[in-house]
Amino acid sequence: MAFSSPRATSLLLGHGRCARFLCSSSSSSSSYSFPEHISFIKEVAATQPPQHLSQLLRILNARDESILSPGAKQGLMPLAIPLSQSNSGAVTALLRWPTAPTGMEMPVVEVRKHGVWLLAKNVDQFIHRILVEEDANNGIDELFHAASDAGEKLYRKGDFSKSQIMDVDVYLLRKVGxxxxxxxxxxxxxxxxxxxxxxxxxxxxxxxxxxxxxxxxxxxxxxxxxxxxxxxxxxxxxxxxxxxxxxxxxxxxxxxxxxxxxxKDEQIEYRTEKMTEEGKREDLNKGKPAFQIALDEAAFLLDLASVEGTWDSTLERIAECYKEAGLHDMARFVQYKD
The missing domain is CATH 1.25.40 (Serine Threonine Protein Phosphatase 5, Tetratricopeptide repeat)
Structure with missing residues (x-):
């Protein structure tokens, strides 16, 4: 079941360039580039925006989802970069891993109360899937129009029927990912x-x-x-x-x-004990580097916050942990709010 936040209405864009886009006609959506999301990912999330992010946002908008400000993170899992919200309240976002392996792209996720659900391993894969499912369901052409050049690269309308694979799920697993x-x-x-x-x-x-x-x-x-x-x-x-x-x-x-x-609560107790001064000293005495202890504490805080789905109360300490680990960009990203 999708997570619908009680503060959902406050997450919708109410300012800036994206707000003006929401008030514009849908006919202009195919050419809109969503500069706020691109600059947020570069400057705040301090990482490279996915190549076809603008096309994905146009597709989500064409599906009648409300585009969210990328900084509207209050109440959400703090590593998520919000993209859109559906009529059911489900929030689609990008996930900014704190220490992603080199070359790993930002996954597309659905934000839920207790964490995230993986929708696709990257933006291109998610666009590809949406277009396949839309084509299989004889859906609207507007999504293909919104996909623009990304759609032409990833999937051509009619490919599903030409494949003679009758099951959409089988097609996705064989042809998409x-x-x-x-x-x-x-x-x-x-x-x-x-x-x-x-x-x-x-x-x-x-x-x-x-x-x-x-x-x-x-x-x-x-x-x-x-x-x-x-x-x-x-x-x-x-x-x-x-x-x-x-x-x-x-x-x-x-x-x-x-x-x-x-x-029962053994793992909760273990994480809680590891974050005490005594627990940290014990790790230091065992030879664990200070930066790794700080990263572990940030991870433990996120784990514990997910149990109840209460994220905001731990943000400041998580940010401090990232600073102690030398990840100042991550600290700024976690703390950022519109």
Missing amino acids: LFPDVLERKVVQHFENGDHVSALVTGEFYTRKNHFPGFARPFVFNAEVLLKVGRNVEAKDAARGALKSPWWTLGCKYHEVACIAEW
């Missing part, structure tokens, strides 16, 4: 067909570390699959593995995973 919700649907379909072996194989495939690096959701789902077929010990191990990744990438509430892992 891997998506968490698509893989999870395939597992559910295997169960519905009574094919438990294929369900288990797909669940295991989902967890391969090169598929969704940094995200815990595949391990959570695999734990649920294992639990469903009575492999409780393996399910417990999978859930414990999931909790080694950021909790805000679980795709559900922390306690749901902790229950499968057969942990």
